[in-house]
Amino acid sequence: MTWTGRLLMTLLSLPTTCFSDRDPVDNHSSNPLTSQQLKSGEALLLSLPCPSDKCTVAFDGNDIAVHPHPKNPGQSLVVIATPLDTTVSAKRKLVTMTMPDGGNLPSIELETIEPDYPVEPLSVNPDLVTPPEHALERINKERTEIANALKAKNPHQPLTSGFIEPVPLRKVTSPFGIRRLYNEQLKGRHTGVDLRAAEGTPVQAPHDGKVKMAQSNWYTGGHIVLEHGWGVSSSYFHLSDIQVNVGDTVSQGQKIALTGASGRVTGPHLHWGIHVNGTPVNPLQFMADSTLLFSP
Ligand SMILES: [Zn+2]
Numbered sequence: 001m002t003w004t005g006r007l008l009m010t011l012l013s014l015p016t017t018c019f020s021d022r023d024p025v026d027n028h029s030s031n032p033l034t035s036q037q038l039k040s041g042e043a044l045l046l047s048l049p050c051p052s053d054k055c056t057v058a059f060d061g062n063d064i065a066v067h068p069h070p071k072n073p074g075q076s077l078v079v080i081a082t083p084l085d086t087t088v089s090a091k092r093k094l095v096t097m098t099m100p101d102g103g104n105l106p107s108i109e110l111e112t113i114e115p116d117y118p119v120e121p122l123s124v125n126p127d128l129v130t131p132p133e134h135a136l137e138r139i140n141k142e143r144t145e146i147a148n149a150l151k152a153k154n155p156h157q158p159l160t161s162g163f164i165e166p167v168p169l170r171k172v173t174s175p176f177g178i179r180r181l182y183n184e185q186l187k188g189r190h191t192g193v194d195l196r197a198a199e200g201t202p203v204q205a206p207h208d209g210k211v212k213m214a215q216s217n218w219y220t221g222g223h224i225v226l227e228h229g230w231g232v233s234s235s236y237f238h239l240s241d242i243q244v245n246v247g248d249t250v251s252q253g254q255k256i257a258l259t260g261a262s263g264r265v266t267g268p269h270l271h272w273g274i275h276v277n278g279t280p281v282n283p284l285q286f287m288a289d290s291t292l293l294f295s296p
Contacts, residue, residue, distance in 0.1 A: 034106065034108065034109065035108065035109035035110070035111065036108075036109075036110060036111070037110075037111045037112070037113050038080075038082060038110060038111075038112055038113070039082070039112070039113055039114075039115050039282075040082050040083060040084050040085065040112050040113070040114050040115070040177075041082065041083070041084040041115075041117075041176060041177045041280065041281055041282055042081070042082055042281055042282060042285055043079055043080070043081045043232075043274070043276045043281040043282075043285070043286050043289070044079070044080045044081075044082075044110070045077060045079055045289050045290065045293050046077065046078050046079075046080060046095065046108070047069055047072065047075050047076075047077055048066075048075060048076045048077070048078060048095075048097055048105075049074075049075060049097075049105065050075070050076055050097055050099065050105060051068075051073075051074055051075070051076060052066045052067055052068045052069070052076035052077075053068075054099060054100055055076065055097045055098060055099055055100075055105070056097070056098045057076070057078050057095065057096070057097050057098075058095070058096045058098075059078070059080055059093060059094075059095050059110075060093040060094065064078055064080070065078065065079075065155050065156060065230070065231060066078055067079075067156070067158060067230055068158065070158070070159070070160075070293065070294060071293075071294075077293075078095070079230050079231060079232065079276055080095070080110065080276075081275075081276035081277065081279040081281050082112045082279070082281075083279050083280075084117075084177055084189045084191065084280060091111075091112065092109055092110070092111045093109075093110050093112070094107045094108065094109055094110070095107060095108040095109075095110060115177070117177040117178050117179060117189070118178050118179070119178065119179040119180075119181055120174060120178045120179070120180055120181065120190070121181040121184065122180060122181065122182050122183075122266055123182075123183060123266065124182055124183060124264055124265070124266060125264075126183060129182045129183045129185055129187065130185075131218065135218055138218055139218050139219070142217045142218060142219075142220075145213065145215075146213065146217070146220075146223070146225070147278070149212040149213035149225040149233070150212075150225060150233050150235075150275045150278045151278060152227060152231040152232075152233065152277055152278075153210075153212075153227060154210075154227065154229065155229075155230065155231040155277070156229075157227075157228075157229035157230070158229050158230065159207060159228060159229045159230050159232065159290065159294075160207075160208060160229075160294075161207060161208075161252060161290075161294050162207075162287065162290040162291030162292070162293065162294045162295070163206040163207050163234075163274075163283075163286060163287040163290045163291065164204070164206050164207070164252060164253065164287070165195075165206065165287065166195075166203045166204055166205070166206050166234075166236065166270060166272050167195055167197045167201050167202070167203055167204075167259065167270050169195060169284075170195075170196055171195070171196040172193055172194065172195060172196075172284070173194045173195070173196050173269055174190060174193070174194035174269075175190070175193060176190060176191075176192060176193045176280075176282040176283065176284070176285075177189060177190060177282065178190045182264070189280075191273055191280035192235065192237070192271045192272050192273030192274075192280065192283060193271075193272055193273075193282070193283050193284055194269045194270070194271050194272075195269060195270045195271075195272060196269055197259040197268065197269055197270045198259070198268060199240060199258075199259065199260055199261060199268040200240060200241075200258045200259065200260070201258065201259040201270070202255045202257075202258060203224075203236055203239065203255070203256055203257040203258065203259060203270060204252075204253050204254060204255055204256065205226060205234075205250040205251065205252055205253065205254045205256050206228075206234055206252065206287070207226075207228045207229075207234075207252050207290075208228065208229075208249075208250065208251050208252050209226035209227055209228040209229075209234070209249075209250055210226065210227050210247070210248070210249055210250070211224065211225070211226060211244045211245060211246050211247060211248040211249075211250060211256075212225040212226065212227050212233065212246065213225035213235075213246065214242050214244050214245055214246050214248075215242075216242075216262065217263065218263070219263050219264045220237040220238065220263045220264070220271070221237055221238040221239065221260065221261075221262025221263025221264075221265065222236075222237070222238060222239030222240060222241070222242050222257065222260060222262045222263075223235070223236065223237055223239065223263075224236045224239065224242060224244065224256055224257055226250060226256075230276075231276055231277040232274065232275070232276055232286075233274070233275045234272070234273065234274050234275075234283070235271075235272070235273035235274075235275065236256070236257060236270060236271070236272060236273075237263060237270075237271035237273075238259065238260055238261055238262050238263050238265050238268070238269065238270065238271055239257040239258060239259060239260050239262065239270075240257075240258050240259065240260025240261070240262060240268075241257060241258040241260070242256075242257050243255060243256055243257055243258075244256045244257070274286045
């Protein structure tokens with residue numbers, strides 16, 4: 001939804017007690033929302049009108065982590081990610097808040113909409129579309145390792161600032177969410193964003209974090225995963241030089257790698273991914289919303 005759309009929604013909504021930090025209204029607005037839409041593949045940073053140490057929050061019936069709000073002490077913040085899958089996400093789901101005495105605050109309805117993500121045909125080395133027999137064991141092992149790296153080990157660690165871009169955002173060469181057709185075979189969705197970057201461009205950490213993966217993989221080439229807090233991880237593919245090790249702590253802006261063209265690629269670029277509790281979300285949207293959340 002555009003900001004204009006969100007503003008319109010804000011003006012039309014009935015007065016209640018919740019709002020998202022991405023809405024173009026002040027957090028103390030007298031026009032908060034009772035319901036809102038979000039796109040599949042988006043992360044919602046949702047402010048709630050109860051202190052994090054006092055209320056329990058559930059999304060679609062399942063308890064979710066509740067964090068202290070970074071700016072408003074009497075409030076809490078939850079991060080909700082919707083998957084890139086219409087059949088799963090195109091539903092209305094409720095966020096419910098329960099107080100220690102068992103009382104409920106008014107719930108918030110979230111409706112996920114599926115944008116018309118386009119199809120992108122790509123030509124790559126045939127071995128990378130239908131891998132040779134001898135690579136299958138390696139590919140399966142790496143798939144498990146990547147899934148494990150994306151599992152948040154410290155989901156209650158707070159984020160402390162908005163995210164910054166890992167390389168200068170000169171041009172997006174392939175957007176988030178599109179349907180990828182490799183050599184005319186559909187191979188799923190693009191779970192990150194491709195940024196134009198000449199071979200050897202320095203990559204910087206977008207936020208403080210811990211290194212969860214730093215290795216060379218069959219499909220993704222030189223691959224780093226960082227865990228940052230609130231269940232949020234970031235990923236970097238196709239690197240030519242990895243300059244951190246698993247277990248390292250990194251600071252926002254620290255150089256972690258050089259870009260390259262390793263793995264399943266058509267040329268040098270940086271693939272940047274953001275996952276929230278293992279669900280891929282649009283990195284550019286997350287960067288913009290986290291910056292808004294932490295802005296004075
Ligand atoms: Zn990519």
